[in-house]
Amino acid sequence: MGLSTSILLTIALAPLVGCVLAGFLGKFLGRAGSHSVTILGVAISCALSFYVLYQLTLGGAETYNQNIYTWFQIGHFNASVGFLVDRLTAMMLVVVSFVSLLVHVYTIGYMADDDGYKRFFSYISLFTFSMFMLVMSNNFMQLFFGWEAVGLVSYLLIGFWYKRPTAIFANLKAFLVNRVGDFGFLLGIAAVLYFLGTLDYATAFGSAPSLIGKTLQITAGTQWDAATVICICLFIGAMGKSAQVPLHVWLPDSMEGPTPISALIHAATMVTAGIFMVARMSPLFELSQSALSFVMVIGATTALFTGLIGIVQNDIKRVVAYSTLSQLGYMTVALGVSAYSGAVYHLMTHAFFKALLFLGAGSVIIAMHHEQDMRYMGGLRKYMPITWITMWIGSLALCGVPFFSGFYSKDAIIEAVGESHRWGSSYAYFCVMAGALVTGLYTFRQMYLTFHGKERFTVVAHHGHAHHDAHDDHHDDHGHHEPGVLEHAPKESPWVVTLPLVLLAIPSLLVGFFTVGPMLFGNWFGSAIHVDEANNVLAELGQEFHGSLAMALHGFTQLPFFLVLTAFAITTYIYLFNPAMADKIKSALKPLWTVLDRKYWVDNVYFAVFASGGVKLGRLFWKAGDTAVIDDTMVNGSVSLIHRIAATTRRLQSGYLYHYAFAMILGLILLLGGYWFFGSGPIGSGLVGQ
Secondary structure (H helix, E strand, C coil), X not given: CCCCXXXXXXXXXXXXXXXXXXXXCHHHHXXXXXHHHHHHHHHHHHHHHHHHHHHHHCCCCCCEEEEEEEEEEECCEXXXXXXXXXXXXXXXXXXXXXXXXXXXXXXXXXXXXXXXXXXXXXXXXXXXXXXXXXXXXXXXXXXXXXXXXHHHHHHHHHCCCCCCHHHXXXXXXXXXXXXXXXXXXXXXXXXXXXXXXXXXXXXXXXXXXHHCCCEEECCXXXXXEHHHHHHHHXXXXXXXXXXXCCCCCHHHHHHHCCXXXXXXXXXXCHHHHHXXXXXXXXXXXXXXXXXXXXXXXXXXXXXXXXXXXXXXXXXXXXXXXXXXXXXXXXXXXXXXXXXXXXXXXXXXXXXXXXHHHHHHHHHHHHHCCCCCEHHHCCXXXXXXXXXXXXXXXXXXXXHCCCXXXXXXXXXXXXXXXXXXXXXXXXXHHHHXXXXXXXXXXXXXXXXXXXXXXXXXXXXXXXXXXXXXXXXXXXXXXXXXXXXXXXXXXXXXXXXXXXXXXHHHHHHHHHHHHHHHHXXXXXXXXXXHCCCCHHHCHHHHHHCCCCXXXXXXXXXXXXXXXXXXHHHHHHHHHHXXXXXXXXXXXXXXXXXXXXXXXXXXHHHHHHHHHHHHHHHHHHHHHHHHXXXXXXXXXXXXXXXXXXHHHHHHHHHHCCCCHHHHHHHHHHHHXXXXXXXXXXXXXXXXXXXXXX
């Protein structure tokens, strides 16, 4: 039995209908109506996504690959809207729709006091639609449409509180950095069209082996391997979207958006689009060892060095943001060692526990009256038991503690890198191994600072309406209240906030145990992912796999677990028994702390070179081009020339009779003089003589 086109169209379009209704008819629908139509749209998509996954996995359905609508055709090139739904797509659809649905529900509680409530629901539904179009596409054109659409919606969401200058700065930064990546992505798609003559996935992948031996001259006298050029250009797109070094700078700043979008965009969906895209392009990437080494080294660098920055962050959301960067690095490393299923498997498990951590952080922020600095928290576990327990589950999954879902995917990636013999694999292995220690350090530090130890905030009884005002205008500037001073004690968030936390904690705890066998070692993805026999590190690991229980028990004897245990011991001692030691370590390691606090000065370099360079270049064009050439010479110059001519001729039109009489006499004299000179004078007589 095949998948029906109507079901797939409903999955893609249901969130779009919700978006349009909430966006354009929000005034008539009201708040409840707006959140109802958008949640219903995403719920329909989510239910049908699970149905599609069931049909492909257990129902015997074949892979669906059809064009639905032809957008345009030029010669033999055609751009279509079409769907390719195989197990890779189905898994992504379930992850995106499930997390999106929970974020929609959570938003009812989180954005309860916000004026832009209906607009926010419209945006997140539009984002979900864009993501569906990206993952379901069967051609590069539609992929690029979805790619740009999620970029646009993320720009709108990061700058959602547009009265806040920091939010506007952050969304511009995200937009510009992504344009850099998208330029590479567009060049990659153009190269695919140039060499393979098609934008359709199936045709392109089928003729991919024809790239072997083909070269491209980029600079004079140097020939570049065509497959390497295509793959690196496509991967530059992924570096922008999936925030890999050095295009990672936008993601931490994007925390300026409301917390629900941090969970939706920066945990489960948009940032993983790059990982999904590279996995989908596996038939192309397998043709180039150089491109895969490049992918692996970039991923390893991101995994370790962005994780280190997380250790010195004090903003609860930024810790989770740097953790996302680091985990995206792990996924990229997996792609680089040809463990594509390991990368998308980590993408899936990470989506659950990272969305959980973001939404948990949001729950804490609500309880703390929009205070995000962990230095003014502490001891919250007795006030917020559900948030506390669920965040611990998410944290242990993130650290890769055996039996939690993150362990199965993360451990497999570390093992796969250890098995690989590709250029750069030893550097990558060091980075992902050290990353395990770093992850433990920033995760446990965050949990202790937030939920354990003594309370570092004071509660003052509020007077009448004071609390309402403070809560109402937090969106314009969350720094208006005094740090660490709360008007009443923190309390557990409402059920619309805690229910999504519980529903995300369940897969964070269990999904790895039940899926690791088939998805990682059982060729579950089938033909959706192509790996050459020589590169198949997961197949080598699969020979040692004896079930999820054995893998978890073996995990307790492995180095990553001992590194996490070390991090747990260090943070427990410092933050529970000797809090003063944290400041001593900071002052002892001041130079290192400064490097991390300044984020390796990458932002400063970008500002100095690109931002201020761009401003200076713009100013030069403005002064020299706009002002001097266009305004002063062309526009004002021509105006002043005509003005001068007009002023001169105006003097001749004085209106006085004696002026005109004088002009007539002068004209007569000139006429007579001319006649004499040219007619009977020296020139005239000479001409007649000839």
